[in-house]
Amino acid sequence: MTQVLIEVSEVDLNEEGFFEDPQQWTEDMVPELARREGIEELTDDHWKVIRFVRSKYTETGSGPTVRALGKTSGVSIKELYQLFPKGPAKVAAKIAGIPKPRGCI
Amino acid sequence: MEDKIQKVSIIISKGSLEGIYPGLIMANGARAEGIEANLFFTFFGLDAIHAKRHEHIKLATVGNPGLHFATWAGGLPGVSAMMTHYMERKMGDLDIPSIPEFIEMIYDTGAGLFACQASVDLFGLEKNDFVPQVQDIITVGEFYDRATGGQIIFT
Numbered sequence: 001m002t003q004v005l006i007e008v009s010e011v012d013l014n015e016e017g018f019f020e021d022p023q024q025w026t027e028d029m030v031p032e033l034a035r036r037e038g039i040e041e042l043t044d045d046h047w048k049v050i051r052f053v054r055s056k057y058t059e060t061g062s063g064p065t066v067r068a069l070g071k072t073s074g075v076s077i078k079e080l081y082q083l084f085p086k087g088p089a090k091v092a093a094k095i096a097g098i099p100k101p102r103g104c105i
Numbered sequence: 106m107e108d109k110i111q112k113v114s115i116i117i118s119k120g121s122l123e124g125i126y127p128g129l130i131m132a133n134g135a136r137a138e139g140i141e142a143n144l145f146f147t148f149f150g151l152d153a154i155h156a157k158r159h160e161h162i163k164l165a166t167v168g169n170p171g172l173h174f175a176t177w178a179g180g181l182p183g184v185s186a187m188m189t190h191y192m193e194r195k196m197g198d199l200d201i202p203s204i205p206e207f208i209e210m211i212y213d214t215g216a217g218l219f220a221c222q223a224s225v226d227l228f229g230l231e232k233n234d235f236v237p238q239v240q241d242i243i244t245v246g247e248f249y250d251r252a253t254g255g256q257i258i259f260t
Binding site: 065066067068070076078081085086087088089090091104105 | 201
């Protein structure tokens with residue numbers, strides 16, 4: 001007999017699918033959150049961006065825009081759009097459990 | 106979710122700094138939202154993708170009441186260059202990319218960049234006058250084909 005513990009947690013998402021409370025987020029939610037965004041397989045680069053976005057949020061209180069990501073995450077803009085075709089800053093923020101980044105550029 | 110904008114075709118028809126940036130910002134912003142975006146450059150807007158000219162885009166200081174100084178002053182030698190320099194510095198402080206860098210960045214987001222055939226003919230230009238990010242020179246009919254199913258924004 002094997003004992004399995006399956007954890008289910010309830011999180012609050014806003015209308016657009018962003019976390020209402022970033023504190024509810026844990027890293028093990030990432031694969032499921034990514035799947036909800038149409039990303040079936042998480043590569044190392046996905047993880048790199050998601051962790052980067054999360055740490056920027058922890059540091060500054062807001063998520064980086066695509067331009068900021070391209071400049072500072074170590075992943076180029078071209079690659080960012082390949083990883084997150086529906087908008088890197090926005091989708092990575094959803095998966096990283098942080099609010100939608102604001103900024104026009 | 107169905108009523109969200111899925112696709113935009115943005116036309117840039119002016120060759121001044123203030124004529125070019127809004128279209129670039131809208132195209133880049135569309136891609137950031139996951140919206141498909143194509144940019145079409147026509148008439149003086151072609152300067153934005155002209156390899157030799159796009160580093161020298163100037164702010165219009167004549168006939169621009171938004172600057173709030175006398176029209177005659179805007180025409181004095183060096184005023185446009187000075188105002189352009191001032192504006193570029195302010196934009197740099199806000200981390201707004203220069204036009205050449207912005208064009209490259211928008212291309213990297215996966216947006217399409219196209220030049221208008223009629224304007225290219227009018228100015229006697231050809232494909233290699235443009236930056237390599239320009240995908241094609243197309244006719245108005247081809248533009249409408251590409252714009253199918255989306256919103257068209259003229260700037």
